[in-house]
Amino acid sequence: MTTIAKITAKGQTTIPQKIRAALKVKPGDLLVWEVNASGRVEVRRVQALEVEYLKAIEGTLSEWSDTEDEKAYRGL
Numbered sequence: 001m002t003t004i005a006k007i008t009a010k011g012q013t014t015i016p017q018k019i020r021a022a023l024k025v026k027p028g029d030l031l032v033w034e035v036n037a038s039g040r041v042e043v044r045r046v047q048a049l050e051v052e053y054l055k056a057i058e059g060t061l062s063e064w065s066d067t068e069d070e071k072a073y074r075g076l
Contacts, residue, residue, distance in 0.1 A: 003016040015025070023045050025031065030046035 001018060001022065003019055005013045005016055007013045015023075020026075023031070023043070025045050032044050032046050034042045034044075036042070
């Protein structure tokens, strides 16, 4: 399925209805955007278990939260 959507000046876009239906997403759901080595992007719905897991490990990732890392990743 191919669908085209426009990006606004703020970097926002509307997810077309056919894509929302395929992903089974609704307002308030979270999406994961993954870019592979070839530059191809995959989008998927975040499962509730993933959210709980990510929240649980969030505190263990503090080694990447200094000012140098902030400068390096600011534009991403």
